[in-house]
Amino acid sequence: MSDTILVLNAGSSSIKFQLFGLEPSxxxxxxxxxxxxxxGGQNPRLVVADASDRPVFQEACPPARTADLEAAQELLGSWLVGHLGAVPVAVGHRVVHGGPDFAMPMLVDDALIERLAKFAPLAPLHQPNNLAPIRSIRARRPDLPQVACFDTAFHRxxxxxxxxxAIPDSLHQEGVRRYGFHGLSYEYVASRLPEMAPAMAAGRVVALHLGSGCSACALVDGRSVDSTMGFTALDGLPMGTRPGQLDPGVVLYLMxxxxxxxxxxxxxxxxxxxxxLSGISNDVRELLTSGQPGAGLALDYFAYRTGQAIAALGASMGGIDGIVFTAGIGENSAPMREKIATRCAWLGLVLDPERNATHGPRITGPASRIPAFVIPTDEEQMIARHTLATLQATKGQPG
Structure with missing residues (x-):
């Protein structure tokens, strides 16, 4: 068995993982x-597939062994060691918030964990869960290298x-500023663009990460120059259960x-x-098949605000040379791409219905003034790359 790198992405009720082998090349x-x-539920399961999505293992887990993320990570780790016969050489983690100080992946130590824990109020759905398996592995295997890869780093x-x-500078110095998120996704998209659309990659691109969480990013020559998300992961585009852009007076009113x-x-x-908005669901697939007025309103609002964000990021860059759709909705929902593209008709964007229906990769036709692509994201691949590079920069590690 070759050396391996384990990538963990811990959510609120699951731990997703991918395992990468280090080839001689x-x-x-x-x-x-x-x-x-x-x-944390009554019917936990461990599900494993190979790189081609063929089932490898699937089994119900004792609830007592998956009561929280730390326990679930221990169960997963035991299964992996038993399956592989060896411990991975390193573990890479997605950490949503890196704050103002971290612009690159970092090798984990106790001091870093405590610094990152301070950002939990800025990402309450993500940060504590991201850190739970890091703490667990650190406690049980302190000699196993772990690398924290930040969703904010690409925007630094x-x-x-x-x-x-537009607030007093003293608050800015405290760290109250726009950070941007989904950076690992955008970084991967930026790495794919040169091979898929070289001319577009060197220009001004709006990348749309549309999933349960949503944001848009302005890329100039593959670098992030602006993003719709701000201080927390609440700002910008409407999302599955988060409002996006919201007058702060609404919060004062509720208080x-x-x-x-x-x-x-x-x-x-x-x-x-x-x-x-819909009063029905946060799932675009369900809303698209619903005949309820609220469903139509929610989808139209989503496309309307996304169109506005594209225009705003175009202003940040001084123009738009192309658009990329990625993440769950962006990659898989042809109707939502069509709704958003209709909002971009003023740019000369013209979808090709057949290409859009088959999810691209290019979904615009020859009459379109600017191209649009669908590029599946791969945050885990990006985390694995960063983890390997961090190991290679550390004396005595593989690679």
Whole structure:
């Protein structure tokens, strides 16, 4: 068995993983992928497939062994060691918030964990869960290298004017600023563009990460120069259960009505977005097949705000040379791509219906003034690359 790198992406009720082998050529080859799902529930399962999605292992797990993310990580680790016969040479983690200081992946130590824990209030759905398996592995195998890869890092090169709020400088110095998220996804998309669309890659691109969480990013020559997400992962585009752009006066209004911070946080992270607008669901697939007026309103609103964001990022870049759709909705929902493209007709964007229906990769026709592509994202591949590069920069590690 070759040396391997394990990539973990811990969510609220699951731990997704992928395992990459280190080939003699230095290439990373995906070997396994899967998840422990239903963490904290009554019917948890471990599901594993190979790189071609063929089932490798599937089994119900004792709820006591998956009561929380740390326990689930231990169960997953035991299965992997038993399956592989060896411990991975390193573990790479997605960490949503790296704050103002971290512009590159970092080798984990105790001090880093404590610094990252301070950002939990800025990403309450993500940061504590991202850190849970890091703490668990650190406690049980302190000699196993772990690398934290930040969703904010790709955006750290923004011009200052793009990351400022119109607030006193003292608050900016405290770290109240625009950070941007989904950076690992955008970094992967930027790495694929030169081979898929070289002329477009060297220009001004709006990349749309549209999934349960949504954002848009302005890329100039493959570098992020602006993003719709800000201080937290609530800002910008409407999402599955998050509102996106919101007048802060709404929060003051809710406070004046007597709601406390916990209630408002729950509302903004769990009950808004497509779910709140439609009154039905946060799932685009369900809304597209619903005949309820709320479903149509939610989808039209989503496309309307996404179109506005594309225009705004075009203003940041001084023009738009192409658009990329990625993530769950962006990669798989031809109707939503069509709705958004209709909002971009003023750019001369013309979809090719057949290409759009088959998900591209290029989904515009010859009459389109600018191209649009569908590029499946691969955050785990990006994390594995960063983990390997960090190991190679550390004396005595493989690679």
């Amino acid at each position: 230095g290439r990373l080859a995906r070997q396994l992928k899967g998840q422990v799902e239903g963490v 090169g923004h011009p200052e004017i793009a990351d400022r709020f 004046q009505k007597g709601q406390d911070a916990d209630a408002i946080q729950h509302l903004l992270y769990h009950d808004c977005g497509l779910k709140g």
